[in-house]
Amino acid sequence: MVNFLKNMPGSSPHLMIIAGEASGDMHGARLVEAMQRLQPGLRFSGIGGQELAAAGVELLFDASKLAVVGLTEVISHLGDILAARRAIIQRMRTDKPALLILIDYPDFNLLLAAKAKRFGIPVFYYISPQVWAWRSGRVKKIGKLTDRVAVILPFEKEFYAQRGVEVEFVGHPLADSVRRENLRSKEAFLLAHQLQVSAETRIVGLLPGSRAKEIRTLLPDFLAAACLLVEQDQQKDWLFLLPQASTISHELLLENGLADCQDKINVRVFRDNRYELMAACDAVLAASGTVTLELAILGIPAVAAYRLSPRTYWLARLLVRHLRHFSLVNLIAEREVIPELLQEAVTPAALAEQLRFMLDNADHRQEILRGLAEVTTKLGPPGCAVRAAELALGCMK
Structure with missing residues (x-):
């Protein structure tokens, strides 16, 4: 059992935590x-968001100023990155923490x-x-x-062990945040949003991501x-649900296909x-990413897709040659549970074909659900x- 009372009576231990991105901010909280x-009584300072x-963390620097990708963005934000590093080191000197907690964000955190x-x-x-x-x-x-290192993907423990480093698998945060029993039933959700469906209605989610680049x-x-599915099977009733992330404007959705298809398909946008x-x-x-794990927990079959810029894709192919899959679901399963489409393979015809097979072939669907x-x-x-x-508490001085 961890001894949590390592500090003198009446002391208020100070800890620092660094989360440079939105997901790290949430998991860190x-x-x-x-x-x-x-x-009780721990004091925290560091870098994070809302x-x-x-x-209760005293923010020494806003993480939103550090959440950049790509060499160009890093260079343009170099002043913020250096200022954040100086602020953390200064606090380390003036109020030495009993522990430094790092969340992902390796180049800065290491x-x-x-x-x-x-x-x-x-x-x-x-x-x-x-x-x-x-x-x-x-x-x-x-x-x-x-x-100490805590990992959240099951295969990471063995990956580290093969390279002589011991880490602890603590499970995935989504096991706490995504709980079907905490959600309204499908019928209650549809009724609350006045969505008229029949038992034969096919309900398909369109989840292109939460970044502007992913939307485009x-x-x-x-x-x-979605339009192809409706055109090719007009005997069925189709309903398409499109979530709009808080980081995305409705105008961006309209500019990237929504305006052109609203009179062709029944698509509803939700915030x-x-x-x-x-x-x-x-x-x-779905855009490949954490959302595929959320869907797995909810038991919803998905087609994972992703497209990078040609230059980034070329670089990725040079650096990442050993992975057979790119979606987290398939990486964890160590086999293809859900179909993956990457780069030029992401076409309307291929997406529609994979989705139709998933919906129409009962044996294939059950195999996906088992996976x-x-x-x-x-x-x-x-x-x-x-x-x-x-x-973490076991590491404290």
């Missing part, structure tokens, strides 16, 4: 809340880990970078600079695939109840944040 429940701030080690500050890495995909040489660096590269093909929307679908076209259940089991039981909190 759940970790902070779990640590506070296990050991979620960590709401959890520099801070090295500094923390020189200051004698223990380091806990929560949600490892995707070293299994590329730059696997960072594994040994992570092992050298950290005291995927939504036109998703909508064109909330995202999980209920997903759970109401018979199948989904999704297997992946959900591998993600581990609820309680990821608590297990990670126990590990």
Whole structure:
């Protein structure tokens, strides 16, 4: 059992937490809340967003200024990146933390880990970078600079072990946040939104992502695939559900196919109840990413698709040659559970064909559902944040 009372009576231990992206902000907030429940009175400072701030973390720098991708964006934000690093190091000096918690964001966080080690500050890495995909040489660096590492994908533990680094698999945060029993029924969702359907209606989700670039590269093909399905099978009743992320404007949706297809198909746009929307679908076209795991937990078959810029795709092919799959569902299952379409393979015809087979072939659909259940089991039981909190508190000085 972890000894949570390592500090002197009446002391208020200070910890630092660094989350450079929106997902890390959310998962970090759940970790902070779990640590506070296990050991009340902890003080936190660091880098994050609204979620960590709401959890009581004193933000020394806004993570939104650091959430950049691509060399050009990094260079243009270099001033912010250096300012954030200076702010963290200064606080390390003036109010030495009992622990530094790092969440993903490796290029920035590993520099801070090295500094923390020189200051004698223990380091806990929560949600490892995707070293299994590329730059696997960072594994040994992570092992050298950290005291404990918690991973959230089941295959990561063995990946690290094969390279001589011990890590702990704590389960996936989605096991806590995506719970079918917490959602309204499909019938209640449809009724609440006045969606008239029959028992024969095919309900298809169109989930092109939450980034503007994803909308531009995927939504036109998703909508064109929907139009093909309707054209090729006009005897069926079709309903298409399109969630609109808070980061995306309705104008962007209209500019990327929605305006052209609204008179051809029955498509409805939603700004909330995202999980209920997903759970109401018979199948989904989805941008590859965490959403495929959310759909797996909900038991909804999906076609995973992604398209990169030609230059990025060329670079990725050079750096990532060992992975047979790119969707998280298939990576965890170690086989193809859901169909994947990448780059030039993402066409309206291919999307429509995969979706139709998924909907019409009962044996194929049941095979997918069995695979999704297997992946959900591998993600581990609820309680990821608590297990990670126990590990983190065990690292404190």
